[in-house]
Amino acid sequence: MSFIDFGILDAIDILLVAFLLYQLYRLIRGTVAINIFIGVAAIYLIWKLVEALQMELLSEILGKFIGVGVIALVIVFQQEIRKFLLLLGSTNFTHRRRFLRQLKILRDDNEPNIAISEIAEACRHMADSKTGALIVLERKSGLGSYVDTGTRINSQTSAQLLESIFNKHSPLHDGAVIISGEKLLAAGCILPVTEKTSLPSRFGLRHRAAIGIAEKTDALAIVVSEESGSISIAIGDEFINKVTAAELPKHVLDYLRD
Incomplete structure (x- = not known):
């Protein structure tokens, strides 16, 4: 994709991905899972680099690590994934609003102070x-x-x-x-x-x-x-x-x- 072909849909695509990654960071920030997420992201970037340099053996090894990393993320986030899917499929609008507030998409100005x-x-x-x-x-x-x-x-x-x-x-x-x-x-x-x-x-x-x-x-x-x-x-x-x-x-x- 060149800059000449860059259109409004491409901009929306990038903004949505950036927004989802930011919300994911907000969700896991402060937990031990953030370290696993950063580790997998770092290995993924290195994998893409060695793949571009055509280092086939190292690329193959890192590719295996990425597969294991994805499984580790699923295990670590199993509670969050289950909760996300349940709330996403819920017909209860109140539950959806609560979930959006947890992701900081909606701001609740009436959040209670700690007792x-x-x-x-x-x-x-x-x-x-x-x-x-x-x-x-x-x-x-x-x-x-x-x-x-x-x-x-x-x-x-x-x-x-x-x-x-x-x-x-x-x-x-x-x-x-x-x-x-x-x-x-x-x-x-x-x-x-x-x-x-x-x-x-x-x-x-x-x-x-x-x-x-x-x-x-x-x-x-x-x-x-x-x-x-x-x-x-x-x-x-x-x-x-x-x-x-x-x-x-x-x-x-x-x-x-x-």
């Missing part, structure tokens, strides 16, 4: 009583697959509700609570545990699960230690220990506003 004051109050009480807790705050990465492992609650977040869930006599106290905006989505959720071997021995399962979810998504995890009553935060590769209840809102809001 940080209630969370901070609950953490302060649980720290004083040395009640173990694990609270995960959803950001841009969807946590639907982790929500499905617990008991759905879909209630307004309150300090009293959080304290009752993590009470040692509650059947849900061992798992994590997942919060999105002001909604407490589920309790008793199972999270991935970090594979790091360099963590201090004092870190229990809650701390390792908090670090694990922070590694795999862009979520923020808050841990209240049952042993010491200290509050910790896991964000990406960063783990902030001994955060006071007064400092907690600032740490959370600073991160969620990025």
Whole structure:
């Protein structure tokens, strides 16, 4: 295709592809899947280069890698692909609008603020009583697959509700609570545990699960230690220990506003 033959349909084609790639990036940004996607894209570009240079052996090897990379992407994104197809085929217009908002195609000016004051109050009480807790705050990465492992609650977040869930006599106290905006989505959720071997021995399962979810998504995890009553935060590769209840809102809001 030459520049002389370049028409309006070609421009629309390029814009649509750029738009879809941008939305895909927004969807997976902050998750471990982005590294796999970038790796496959890099191998694809190198493959095209060696193919143009007629390096047949290397081109054949990289071509095999591309095939495996596509399968890996399908496995990594199986939940997102399933959700995309279900919502795309849904006749419910409300579901479609919600899906478009998740892709940032539509802007929702009424997105709720995080219930940080209630969370901070609950953490302060649980720290004083040395009640173990694990609270995960959803950001841009969807946590639907982790929500499905617990008991759905879909209630307004309150300090009293959080304290009752993590009470040692509650059947849900061992798992994590997942919060999105002001909604407490589920309790008793199972999270991935970090594979790091360099963590201090004092870190229990809650701390390792908090670090694990922070590694795999862009979520923020808050841990209240049952042993010491200290509050910790896991964000990406960063783990902030001994955060006071007064400092907690600032740490959370600073991160969620990025």
